[in-house]
Amino acid sequence: xxxxxxxxxxxxxxxxxxxxxxxxxxxxxxxxxxxxxxxxxxxxxxxxxxxxxxxxxxxxxxxxxxxxxxxxxxxxxxxxxxxxxxxxxxxxxxxxxxxxxxxxxxxxxxxxxxxxxxxxxxxxxxxxxxxxxxxxxxxxxxxxxxxxxxxxxxxxxxxxxxxxxxxxxxxxxxxxxxxxxxxxxxxxxxxxxxxxxxx
DNA sequence: TACTCGATCGGA
DNA sequence: CCGATCGAGTAA
Numbered sequence: 001x002x003x004x005x006x007x008x009x010x011x012x013x014x015x016x017x018x019x020x021x022x023x024x025x026x027x028x029x030x031x032x033x034x035x036x037x038x039x040x041x042x043x044x045x046x047x048x049x050x051x052x053x054x055x056x057x058x059x060x061x062x063x064x065x066x067x068x069x070x071x072x073x074x075x076x077x078x079x080x081x082x083x084x085x086x087x088x089x090x091x092x093x094x095x096x097x098x099x100x101x102x103x104x105x106x107x108x109x110x111x112x113x114x115x116x117x118x119x120x121x122x123x124x125x126x127x128x129x130x131x132x133x134x135x136x137x138x139x140x141x142x143x144x145x146x147x148x149x150x151x152x153x154x155x156x157x158x159x160x161x162x163x164x165x166x167x168x169x170x171x172x173x174x175x176x177x178x179x180x181x182x183x184x185x186x187x188x189x190x191x192x193x194x195x196x197x198x199x
Numbered sequence: 200t201a202c203t204c205g206a207t208c209g210g211a
Numbered sequence: 212c213c214g215a216t217c218g219a220g221t222a223a
């Protein structure tokens with residue numbers, strides 16, 4: 001029996017694949033050290049009731065309707081800046097939420113650590129800009145990747161809230177590879193620590 | 200213009 | 212568990 005693959009389901013596969021492929025890549029903010037991405041979530045299309053694009057094109061979601069490779073940054077709960085990478089072709093609204101880095105979990109904490117806010121919304125993820133992605137050669141073995149339901153999206157109803165579109169891995173389980181350069185000895189300390197942070 | 204409600208976090 | 216804090220989305 002042949003299976004018909006619709007353009008939408010094809011695009012969905014691409015979004016989920018790109019979400020997984022971000023794991024092990026490095027998020028680099030100009031003036032900061034690179035940080036390995038360890039946790040992401042996929043938001044895909046207008047049918048995805050957890051995705052902001054569920055309401056169609058609006059001023060806020062417009063950036064997701066453009067071609068991938070740009071940042072989508074929005075304010076959550078009036079308090080936290082959320083960082084997403086727009087993916088997919090023009091007119092297919094999809095984005096990957098950066099939820100965690102090696103040593104920094106939580107989407108709000110990630111943006112606070114790197115001083116990211118809505119000024120970067122719509123900006124390209126390019127080295128010529130303020131924020132970009134680097135491949136440092138880290139390969140995350142698929143068996144290390146855990147897929148689980150997205151966080152904080154119960155409002156989307158049981159079907160969409162349960163989609164296992166959150167991907168993460170434990171960086172401590174990565175195999176040690178000779179030739180993997182450590183950036184630990186570089187220049188500066190990585191910025192704003194909260195006052196209560198002892199050390 | 201007047202509501203309502205978050206893709207969260209830190210403190211009680 | 213709860214409050215913070217504000218803008219997007221919707222109804223009017």
